[in-house]
Amino acid sequence: xxxxxxxxxxxxxxxxxxxxxxxxxxxxxxxxxxxxxxxxxxxxxxxxxxxxxxxxxxxxxxxxxxxxxxxxxxxxxxxxxxxxxxxxxxxxxxxxxxxxxxxxxxxxxxxxxxxxxxxxxxxxxxxxxxxxxxxxxxxxxxxxxxxxxxxxxxxxxxxxxxxxxxxxxxxxxxxxxxxxxxxxxxxxxxxxxxxxxxxxxxxxxxxxxxxxxxxxxxxxxxxxxxxxxxxxxxxxxxxxxxx
Numbered sequence: 261x262x263x264x265x266x267x268x269x270x271x272x273x274x275x276x277x278x279x280x281x282x283x284x285x286x287x288x289x290x291x292x293x294x295x296x297x298x299x300x301x302x303x304x305x306x307x308x309x310x311x312x313x314x315x316x317x318x319x320x321x322x323x324x325x326x327x328x329x330x331x332x333x334x335x336x337x338x339x340x341x342x343x344x345x346x347x348x349x350x351x352x353x354x355x356x357x358x359x360x361x362x363x364x365x366x367x368x369x370x371x372x373x374x375x376x377x378x379x380x381x382x383x384x385x386x387x388x389x390x391x392x393x394x395x396x397x398x399x400x401x402x403x404x405x406x407x408x409x410x411x412x413x414x415x416x417x418x419x420x421x422x423x424x425x426x427x428x429x430x431x432x433x434x435x436x437x438x439x440x441x442x443x444x445x446x447x448x449x450x451x452x453x454x455x456x457x458x459x460x461x462x463x464x465x466x467x468x469x470x471x472x473x474x475x476x477x478x479x480x481x482x483x484x485x486x487x488x489x490x491x492x493x494x495x496x497x498x499x500x501x502x503x
Contacts, residue, residue: 263299268376270315275380321375326481368465381496388442396462405456413455
């Protein structure tokens, strides 16, 4: 098993974050520091440590869905000492982490798990996993402006892919829109609306990879149902085959 996948499967982080840890020199295999991302691990006999703590593969995976409120980060720790979404999760005896991100000011659906392989496939842009959001901005929006966003934009030197944008309503000088992405760059929705000189005043993710937020209240969470887990695994497997 590739070393970054091993770390992710142990519930340390996503594969991309695992690569950062490896390159920083805090991962050892059989007592030897490893910085080569191509290193393979024999999970039946090799001893892998992170910051001198031995890692073990979980015996079973767990999957949860959370309605993230504003005012929480989706990292496990924060250098500004802000609250983490993990603080909302109680009575779970396994190390879990968020699948992807929602920024501090945003809310909505967040999947949490210790399944590193599934996390990788749900978050890597090449798998084009759809994520649907409800967005509110001040003022009217012209169809010509939405066409700019749909076609893909470049903001501050960063290119954002095509996406789906639909105007749902306009009331009290607020435009309510539905946006569907398959990429997921940091603060992507807020940035793409900068391309038409609009500031997002409300952002909520309501669906990811076919899993819907449903009736969960802010701050509430629940285990994913077995059929939801099977659906996600089938989805990413089909995406993998088609790569």
